[in-house]
Amino acid sequence: MRLMPCADSGLLVEMSDMDEVLALYSHLDEDLPDGVIDMVPAATTLLLTIDRAVTDVERLARAVSGISVGTHHRATAGEVEIPVVYDGADLSEVARLTGLAEREVIEAHTGTPWTVAFCGFAPGFGYMVGGDERLQVPRRDNPRTKVPPGSVALAGEFASVYPRESPGGWQLIGRTALQVWDIQREPPALLVPGTVVRYVETAA
Amino acid sequence: MSAFRALEIIATGPQTTIQDLGREGLAGLGVGRSGAADLGSLRLANRLLGNSEGAAALEVTLGGLEVRSRGGAWVVVTGATTPATGDGRPVGHAAVTWLPDGSSLRLGAATAGLRSYVAVRGGIDVPPVLHSRSTDTMAGLGPPVPRPGDLLPVGPTPSAPPLVDVAPVAAPTTGEVLLRVVPGPRDDWFVPDVISTLVGGTYEVTAESNRVGMRLSGPVLERAREGELQSEGMVPGALQVPPTGQPTLFLADHPVTGGYPVVAVVVSDDIGLAAQAQPGQHIRFVLGGSRA
Numbered sequence: 001m002r003l004m005p006c007a008d009s010g011l012l013v014e015m016s017d018m019d020e021v022l023a024l025y026s027h028l029d030e031d032l033p034d035g036v037i038d039m040v041p042a043a044t045t046l047l048l049t050i051d052r053a054v055t056d057v058e059r060l061a062r063a064v065s066g067i068s069v070g071t072h073h074r075a076t077a078g079e080v081e082i083p084v085v086y087d088g089a090d091l092s093e094v095a096r097l098t099g100l101a102e103r104e105v106i107e108a109h110t111g112t113p114w115t116v117a118f119c120g121f122a123p124g125f126g127y128m129v130g131g132d133e134r135l136q137v138p139r140r141d142n143p144r145t146k147v148p149p150g151s152v153a154l155a156g157e158f159a160s161v162y163p164r165e166s167p168g169g170w171q172l173i174g175r176t177a178l179q180v181w182d183i184q185r186e187p188p189a190l191l192v193p194g195t196v197v198r199y200v201e202t203a204a
Numbered sequence: 205m206s207a208f209r210a211l212e213i214i215a216t217g218p219q220t221t222i223q224d225l226g227r228e229g230l231a232g233l234g235v236g237r238s239g240a241a242d243l244g245s246l247r248l249a250n251r252l253l254g255n256s257e258g259a260a261a262l263e264v265t266l267g268g269l270e271v272r273s274r275g276g277a278w279v280v281v282t283g284a285t286t287p288a289t290g291d292g293r294p295v296g297h298a299a300v301t302w303l304p305d306g307s308s309l310r311l312g313a314a315t316a317g318l319r320s321y322v323a324v325r326g327g328i329d330v331p332p333v334l335h336s337r338s339t340d341t342m343a344g345l346g347p348p349v350p351r352p353g354d355l356l357p358v359g360p361t362p363s364a365p366p367l368v369d370v371a372p373v374a375a376p377t378t379g380e381v382l383l384r385v386v387p388g389p390r391d392d393w394f395v396p397d398v399i400s401t402l403v404g405g406t407y408e409v410t411a412e413s414n415r416v417g418m419r420l421s422g423p424v425l426e427r428a429r430e431g432e433l434q435s436e437g438m439v440p441g442a443l444q445v446p447p448t449g450q451p452t453l454f455l456a457d458h459p460v461t462g463g464y465p466v467v468a469v470v471v472s473d474d475i476g477l478a479a480q481a482q483p484g485q486h487i488r489f490v491l492g493g494s495r496a
Contacts, residue, residue, distance in 0.1 A: 009471075041232060042437055044434050
């Protein structure tokens with residue numbers, strides 16, 4: 001664990017890998033030190049931002065440095081099933097890149113549960129990890145200016161679902177009617193860090 | 205019961221949004237804080253009116269706003285200095301002003317600073333989105349951006365009376381803007397003397413500046429390390445440095461995560477000063493001032 005202050009606004013905690021980040025996140029989620037406003041998990045870091053009226057970065061650093069995440073298992077924030085119609089514009093390209101048949105891509109995507117490691121890029125955009133390793137594909141050379149909401153996508157070691165229409169460079173393999181982002185819902189994001197996700201093939 | 209009171213938008217200038225103190229606790233879902241770019245000026249305006257500090261107000265970029273009162277309203281203008289008039293008569297800066305029913309408040313072009321705050325006693329009472337009335341221009345979240353013809357409802361009159369008529373605040377500088385910075389979190393990605401480079405010269409605010417961040421132009425901040433940083437959480441005030449070596453200073457609508465190393469961070473109390481720097485103005489960074 002490495003602690004890096006961000007002036008008087010926050011503390012960036014670097015861990016050795018994503019599992020440790022998730023473990024620390026779930027630990028702090030259950031027992032949040034005083035004055036922490038926001039937690040932003042990422043691939044190898046967790047950013048904690050503070051309310052300066054309540055705490056300061058030094059005090060937070062002392063509280064965090066005392067935490068041992070070694071014995072902590074990755075906690076889950078519940079399970080979500082995502083029904084997918086596998087007719088994405090890049091499905092054949094993903095098959096070509098992975099050397100799999102399109103059917104095998106679908107089976108690999110649905111065959112292993114994924115876990116949301118962190119959110120970013122856009123509200124409710126969850127980066128899911130832990131899926132079938134054969135599905136690692138690069139981003140598209142030419143990002144799309146408009147990716148439809150509900151697009152089910154792959155890039156690098158990650159899977160995700162586009163919450164809203166946005167630009168995007170991920171490989172699109174399918175679409176879901178499930179609303180992963182709804183501002184009327186509490187919380188608005190369905191795919192919060194720690195959520196276990198199972199993709200299920202459904203008919204168009 | 206009082207009658208319906210509202211501010212009618214006549215003109216917005218280059219950019220007017222509704223802002224409060226922003227959203228907290230949602231960054232982990234990819235939702236940034238947003239809120240007033242210059243929080244101090246918003247808080248001041250609300251205190252002068254007897255509002256809670258977090259009441260929503262109009263954030264006006266470079267002036268040009270015109271609003272008409274429906275039902276009468278107490279208003280205050282803080283932040284950037286603009287020649288403000290109420291029905292043609294001058295309105296003082298940071299001065300509590302009564303705008304009778306049918307009267308209009310007009311802000312000319314900003315002469316010092318970039319963002320003015322037009323607050324109304326009772327606050328702007330549009331429906332909140334995720335517990336805030338802030339418009340996040342990057343995420344596309346929050347109340348719609350006001351347009352001419354819009355009627356913005358004014359909230360219930362607070363019980364606290366306005367206590368002072370005017371706050372003697374200094375106008376934003378039109379010269380060099382001094383900002384305190386603390387090195388890190390990723391200063392180790394740069395050459396050893398990077399912080400002396402950062403504080404040794406001045407940086408010009410470029411035209412590529414908005415609520416997300418200000419792109420700066422000045423001495424190159426040279427990387428010592430190759431390769432890509434894994435995206436990580438960002439704070440407002442972060443000086444993120446892409447491979448060009450020219451930093452971007454993140455403001456209220458900054459992305460929740462970023463993939464370029466942050467060489468230093470502007471202390472919280474100075475972010476509002478940064479948000480008042482106009483394109484073309486120069487920034488000088490100085491070390492410290494923070495008890496990190």
